[in-house]
Amino acid sequence: MTFTIIFLIAFIASFGLRYWLAQRQIRFVAKHRVSVPAEFASQITLADHQKAADYTVAKLQLGILESGLGAIVLIGFTLLGGLQILNTFLLESLGPGIVQQIALLISIVLISGVIDLPFSWYKQFSLEERFGFNRMTKSLFFSDMVKGAGLGAVIGIPLLWIVLSLMARAGDFWWLWAWGVLSVFSLLMQWIFPSVIAPIFNKFQALEEGALKTQIEALLTRCDFASQGLFVMDGSKRSAHGNAFFAGMGKAKRIVFFDTLIEKLNPGEVEAVLAHELGHYKCNHIRKRLLVSFAMSFAMFAILGWVSAQPWFYSGLGVMPNPSGYNGGLALALFMLVAPVFSFFLTPLSSLSSRKHEYEADGFAAEKSSANDLISALVKLYQDNASTLTPDPIYTAFYSSHPPAPLRIANLKRLT
Numbered sequence: 001m002t003f004t005i006i007f008l009i010a011f012i013a014s015f016g017l018r019y020w021l022a023q024r025q026i027r028f029v030a031k032h033r034v035s036v037p038a039e040f041a042s043q044i045t046l047a048d049h050q051k052a053a054d055y056t057v058a059k060l061q062l063g064i065l066e067s068g069l070g071a072i073v074l075i076g077f078t079l080l081g082g083l084q085i086l087n088t089f090l091l092e093s094l095g096p097g098i099v100q101q102i103a104l105l106i107s108i109v110l111i112s113g114v115i116d117l118p119f120s121w122y123k124q125f126s127l128e129e130r131f132g133f134n135r136m137t138k139s140l141f142f143s144d145m146v147k148g149a150g151l152g153a154v155i156g157i158p159l160l161w162i163v164l165s166l167m168a169r170a171g172d173f174w175w176l177w178a179w180g181v182l183s184v185f186s187l188l189m190q191w192i193f194p195s196v197i198a199p200i201f202n203k204f205q206a207l208e209e210g211a212l213k214t215q216i217e218a219l220l221t222r223c224d225f226a227s228q229g230l231f232v233m234d235g236s237k238r239s240a241h242g243n244a245f246f247a248g249m250g251k252a253k254r255i256v257f258f259d260t261l262i263e264k265l266n267p268g269e270v271e272a273v274l275a276h277e278l279g280h281y282k283c284n285h286i287r288k289r290l291l292v293s294f295a296m297s298f299a300m301f302a303i304l305g306w307v308s309a310q311p312w313f314y315s316g317l318g319v320m321p322n323p324s325g326y327n328g329g330l331a332l333a334l335f336m337l338v339a340p341v342f343s344f345f346l347t348p349l350s351s352l353s354s355r356k357h358e359y360e361a362d363g364f365a366a367e368k369s370s371a372n373d374l375i376s377a378l379v380k381l382y383q384d385n386a387s388t389l390t391p392d393p394i395y396t397a398f399y400s401s402h403p404p405a406p407l408r409i410a411n412l413k414r415l416t
């Protein structure tokens with residue numbers, strides 16, 4: 001009972017906070033819709049500014065709806081007994097054992113996926129379409145979905161099987177082993193992602209010879225950065241939003257530009273954007289993020305190891321532990337559903353550290369490339385992506401991985 005009350009308090013606080021933050025952001029953006037902020041007045045038209053405000057508000061409203069439904073589904077699975085019904089049904093049809101536990105977890109993923117489907121569909125073909133960002137066809141939407149599910153099954157089921165076997169056989173410290181397996185696995189994924197996973201969804205072509213390539217190679221030499229080649233990805237087949245990133249680890253690092261980025265920016269601006277990304281690498285942000293995520297997953301597994309052996313964890317969330325005493329899948333399912341309610345409160349910490357990293361990477365770009373080029377690239381990207389220039393400060397402090405546009409540009413101006 002006590003745990004039910006703790007869960008309900010966290011549940012109400014976390015969904016209430018989500019709603020309050022979204023409403024704040026909507027009001028703030030709407031209030032500043034009437035005029036372009038003075039420092040952007042010469043580059044961004046009122047029409048573009050208002051489009052960004054409308055796009056931001058439309059996304060937030062959809063997010064509120066989605067989070068409301070998520071709250072209902074969560075309570076449905078837990079306190080209202082959905083998970084209990086599902087577990088009993090699968091126990092009766094499959095009998096106890098690892099197959100039943102895997103079936104339970106797959107059912108939850110499938111049910112959540114089906115509930116989410118109308119939202120993804122609406123987002124892509126109504127919301128993004130309305131603002132001119134959608135480039136995806138309906139057949140691509142379905143082929144992405146089928147590929148994603150297939151990949152999830154090929155990778156997820158064996159991994160689940162390993163974790164559930166460890167839970168059943170590795171004793172009290174099963175969670176330490178499971179954490180080790182998952183950590184090694186995630187490193188492996190980072191390593192094989194660019195050459196094995198990414199090509200399933202996109203085409204990658206070597207960057208053409210020419211002025212841009214020469215300029216980028218000079219930047220790489222200047223930054224002493226070894227990569228396994230420069231690639232252009234056909235991001236335009238899904239969305240008009242542009243980006244640049246690298247993928248892979250160690251010697252397998254690839255630099256990837258979205259074709260939409262190269263269309264929109266001039267070579268100097270592309271170079272500045274890449275210099276920013278190199279900054280993340282050179283300032284060790286990527287390594288730090290990886291270490292933090294290992295530490296976080298260690299803590300999560302330790303908590304899971306503890307709560308999965310406590311009867312109140314099950315009964316407090318509306319589930320009866322299995323009579324066989326083998327509850328691995330049930331514990332994993334409950335934990336997957338409930339942990340985000342609690343971990344949500346850590347969001348501002350990770351946002352804060354991410355914004356700090358963005359400033360550092362901007363500093364690196366200003367030093368190795370050009371702060372002015374980065375400013376003009378950012379203004380073009382804000383405009384093209386219809387990102388709001390006037391976010392609510394509290395919403396930003398909580399969620400934003402990047403500093404708000406005016407602060408970020410003011411900082412870059414100091415570095416020119």
Ligand SMILES: [Zn+2]
Nearest residue numbers: 276280358361
């Ligand atoms: Zn960045």
